Amino acid sequence: MTGVFRAACGAALTLASILAPAPVVAANSTNAFLVAQYPVTAPPGSKGLCANYAWACASDRAASPSGPADLALARSVNSSVNRKTRQIEDQQQYGQAERWALPTTRGGDCEDIVLLKKMKLMQAGVASSNLLIATVLDRKNSSHAVLVMRTDRGDLVLDSLNSRIVHWTDTGYTFLKMQNPASLGSWYAVLAGHMLKDRPTASR
Structure with a gap:
């Protein structure tokens, strides 16, 4: 890697834009696994991803x-x-704000790197449903994407900003959306982590 990519990665995301569709059911930050809360629209740049x-x-x-x-x-x-x-x-690469694709010879942004990691792990035999793309707010509240690996130790995170793999609760990130493990073409709000850890649970 030629340097740490500190610019916001992907289209701007806010908590308000995620919370708007339905009341929050906040996940306990001590959960081993991220919990799907309710269906949401896919991230803007992922249009055409499955095709x-x-x-x-x-x-x-x-x-x-x-x-x-x-x-x-x-x-x-x-x-x-x-x-x-x-x-x-x-x-810089495509002349558009957001496009999810595998990295080119020039490189790629955080979503592109997530896709490359997922592809390589699947090619090596890791089950696709254990490799979930997630969108987050990083420690500076900038938009970011990571690969969540579902393991017998809980949900661990592969991150383009960190070569160490850590449990999702140790990232300091706020997890917003994630692929639905049961149907990877759909997305769910997860709403867990740093900015939501003290948020009270609300009934739907």
Whole structure:
């Protein structure tokens, strides 16, 4: 990796835009796994994702959480992709604000890097339903995307800003949306993490 990509990655996201569709059912920040709350629209840049990359939306509902072998593989893939992929904004590369695609020879932004990691792990045999794309607000409340790996240790995060894989509760991020594990072509609000950890639970 040629340097840490500090610019906001992806279209601007706000908590208000996520909370608007329905009352919040806040997830407990101590949960091992991120919990889907209710259906939401897919992130703007993901339009056409399933058509262009069918594997990114292919579900394997029978899969059990990934174990130590998959995690060791994920550590290698995460570190390698971060090191080798130059980070470049979509506006600079495509002339548009947001476009989810595999990195080109020029590189890619956070969503592109997530896709590359997911593809490499699937090619190595990791179940697709254990590899969930998620949109978050990072520690500076900037838009970002990460790959959530569902393991027997809980949900772990592969991040283009960090070559260490950590539990989602240790990222300091606010998790907004995530692919539905049962149907990867759809998205759910998860609403958990840093900015929501003390938010009271509301009934729907």
